[in-house]
Amino acid sequence: MEETIVGTQASPTVGQIPQQRGESLLETAVRYVEERHWEVFSGTWLEAVDGLQRCSCGDTACPAPGAHPARPDWATQATGSVTVARRMWQKQPTASILLPTGRTFDTLSVPETAGFLALARMERMGLALGPVTLAPDRRMHFFVLPGASVKVPDLVRKLGWSPQALDLVALGEGGYVAAPPTRFGSRGAVQWARRPTHANRWLPDAEELISPLAYACGRDR
Structure with a gap:
């Protein structure tokens, strides 16, 4: 049975990170490659500077400290090879785990409040869902089949919304998400609102989720 834990804006409850006790970032990254066949690449990391945790990029105002690509050619560094993934995190053991979109999956990104509302509605509708992350920037990412970034604008228009009116973003080729x-x-830390399981290995199409997500984003405006 898949595990879904739905919360509210005031006190969202999320699933535990599917990480073994004492497991390193290297081991977690390797498991994403081995168990989900997701490509991974290592990003920036956190460094202690004068007692404060700062991003390795050096920007004191970094909007996503320790959770973004470390180099402009990151897309060419993403790998589905266990050997290469191990090498990345052996070089920098505390580097963030980032997943490129547009390859084995796209994501539909919505505000946290809308995301939890949509999750509850999807459960009532009995929709088959893929993994869902909840990030500290208060956004949720619903994993769907590749191609969503091309479809979403027209799907939203068919529902009677203007794509510009909803805070619903499809991340496809050229994008990435930070992984727990x-x-x-x-x-x-990034956590799973709906963790990867054997049951949700097969991802839904964006068209299957767009109605409850658009509805929730419309209410959240």
């Missing part, structure tokens, strides 16, 4: 347990500075 990557940390966003002192703001906390």
Whole structure:
């Protein structure tokens, strides 16, 4: 049975990170490659500077400290090879785990409040869902089949919404998401609102989720 834990804006409850006790970031990244066949690449990391946790990029105002690509050619570094993934995190063991979109999956990104509302509605509708992350930037990412970024604008228009009116973003080719347990500075770690399981290995199409997501984003405006 798949595990879904739905919360509210005031006190969202999320699933535990599917990480073994004492498991390193290297081991977690390798499991994403081995168990889900997701490509991964290592990003920035957090460094202690004068007692504060700062991003390795050096920007003191970094909006996603320790949770973004470390180099401009990151897309060419993403790998589905266990050997290459191990090498990445052996070089920098505390680097964030980032997943490129547009390859084995796209994501539909919505505000946290809308995301939890949509999750509850999807459960009532009995929809088959893929994994869902909750990040410290208060956004949720619903994993769907590749191609969503092309479809979503027209799907939203067919529902009577203007794509510009909803805070619903499809991430496809050229995008990425931070994977659990990557940390966003002192703001906390990315977690699973709906963890990867054998049952949700097959991802839904964006068209199957767009109605409850658009509805929730419309209410959240």
